[in-house]
Amino acid sequence: MNNNAYLKCIDPDCGLEYPIKSRNIECERGHLLDVKYKKTPSPDLKELFYNRRNPQGNIFNESGVWRFRELLNFCEIDTDNKDECSKYLVSLDGAEGRQSKPYHMSKVADFLGMNQNCLWLQPEGYNPSGSFKDNGMSTAVTHAKLIGAKRIICASTGNTSAAAAMFAANENMDCDVYIPAGQIAPGKLSQAYQFGAQIVQVKGNFDDALAKSLDDAKNQDGYTVNSVNPFRIEGQKTIPYRAIEYLNWNSPDWIVYPGGAMGNISSCGKALMELYEWGWIKKIPRIAVIVSEGASTLYDLYNGKFEGKKLRWNKGKPDTELIENYYTYLDRNGIRPQTKATAIQIGRPANILKGLRSLEFTNGVVAKVSDAEMLDAMSIVGLNGFDCEMASGASPAGIRKLIGEEIIKKDDVVVGILTGRQKDSSLAVDYHNDPANLFAIPPRG
Numbered sequence: 085m086n087n088n089a090y091l092k093c094i095d096p097d098c099g100l101e102y103p104i105k106s107r108n109i110e111c112e113r114g115h116l117l118d119v120k121y122k123k124t125p126s127p128d129l130k131e132l133f134y135n136r137r138n139p140q141g142n143i144f145n146e147s148g149v150w151r152f153r154e155l156l157n158f159c160e161i162d163t164d165n166k167d168e169c170s171k172y173l174v175s176l177d178g179a180e181g182r183q184s185k186p187y188h189m190s191k192v193a194d195f196l197g198m199n200q201n202c203l204w205l206q207p208e209g210y211n212p213s214g215s216f217k218d219n220g221m222s223t224a225v226t227h228a229k230l231i232g233a234k235r236i237i238c239a240s241t242g243n244t245s246a247a248a249a250m251f252a253a254n255e256n257m258d259c260d261v262y263i264p265a266g267q268i269a270p271g272k273l274s275q276a277y278q279f280g281a282q283i284v285q286v287k288g289n290f291d292d293a294l295a296k297s298l299d300d301a302k303n304q305d306g307y308t309v310n311s312v313n314p315f316r317i318e319g320q321k322t323i324p325y326r327a328i329e330y331l332n333w334n335s336p337d338w339i340v341y342p343g344g345a346m347g348n349i350s351s352c353g354k355a356l357m358e359l360y361e362w363g364w365i366k367k368i369p370r371i372a373v374i375v376s377e378g379a380s381t382l383y384d385l386y387n388g389k390f391e392g393k394k395l396r397w398n399k400g401k402p403d404t405e406l407i408e409n410y411y412t413y414l415d416r417n418g419i420r421p422q423t424k425a426t427a428i429q430i431g432r433p434a435n436i437l438k439g440l441r442s443l444e445f446t447n448g449v450v451a452k453v454s455d456a457e458m459l460d461a462m463s464i465v466g467l468n469g470f471d472c473e474m475a476s477g478a479s480p481a482g483i484r485k486l487i488g489e490e491i492i493k494k495d496d497v498v499v500g501i502l503t504g505r506q507k508d509s510s511l512a513v514d515y516h517n518d519p520a521n522l523f524a525i526p527p528r529g
């Protein structure tokens with residue numbers, strides 16, 4: 085390896101660096117890390133990426149992640165030879181990200197009050213484990229393989245555990261999934277069980293399970309694949325790559341995501357910072373993050389709803405005390421994140437600082453929506469012939485809200501990310517059996 089890729093602390097005043105084969109997920113002062121590249125990729129690669137859509141028998145061209153491998157080349161591969169690539173890159177036979185691209189959905193556009201040809205929605209649920217997590221898991225497990233890890237570890241009650249366990253099964257690695265004991269319906273973990281993960285029950289809440297998993301990863305030779313892992317972020321950069329490539333590398337006006345742990349916001353922002361710095365895009369799209377009303381940490385802090393101060397990245401000097409005060413306030417008042425959209429039921433977003441950096445770079449906004457609004461949006465997506473999970477409904481619901489506030493214009497070009505597939509069938513059944521719901525089609529008989 086030529087040390088063209090390395091890890092660097094995101095805090096500009098700290099800036100500690102580590103070799104790419106380090107398994108640190110934070111610097112020794114406790115800050116998050118970025119994967120950095122010394123070389124500037126040539127814009128000529130755009131044509132190569134396009135040509136790889138005809139994969140010519142190479143699964144790494146078929147993969148929606150590894151098709152862009154030169155832009156996340158932390159393994160420093162310098163060949164297109166499939167066998168050589170497969171020594172390093174982890175792929176589910178090219179399936180991760182393969183079917184992901186933006187679509188027009190006319191009924192959704194009408195509901196949102198947008199011009200039909202301006203709205204794009206990109207379903208990431210068409211990944212093999214059913215959510216966007218496969219994008220980042222393929223890269224995280226690639227790094228795990230690079231450093232010789234045999235066991236990957238995550239704390240998760242849903243999509244992350246499914247993706248981690250699936251890749252582990254394919255790579256013949258062990259996978260431990262940490263959950264708070266007695267709080268998780270076993271059905272939510274059915275994919276993790278099916279892919280052979282070891283479920284580890286931890287006394288306490290989800291934060292305790294995550295803390296224990298990070299601890300065990302450090303002390304028991306495990307490899308953490310939660311989104312604090314900077315290599316997860318690298319794979320997730322391909323979500324905006326695919327969207328922008330589909331628009332012939334013309335930036336949309338907006339990219340809209342549901343907001344949970346902020347891994348997606350972090351990766352989208354990093355992708356845009358790099359593309360802009362490399363001169364691949366001329367315009368920076370604005371990111372809109374849509375959180376649930378019941379898990380509104382980022383909304384409250386970003387919009388000055390707590391202590392009257394607007395939390396910003398502030399060129400690398402965010403007011404972290406404000407965040408701590410907010411968490412103390414939540415604890416003192418017994419406020420727990422509460423939404424049926426469990427994928428974004430997160431009170432303490434692990435990547436909040438990287439998320440703030442993304443929002444600052446893109447002049448982003450944060451909005452919040454109710455469970456009812458997410459369910460309506462999920463349902464209208466369904467009436468276009470696409471299924472998505474309730475948390476994904478935050479994207480269209482948030483676009484609708486921001487159009488109502490005239491922050492998004494109806495002829496802005498908007499790409500909304502639908503993060504996952506419907507895995508809780510009762511949500512759709514219950515929705516349609518209640519005639520009071522906006523798009524309900526109750527059974528007849």
Ligand SMILES: [Zn+2]
Nearest residue numbers: 093098111115
């Ligand atoms: Zn640092």
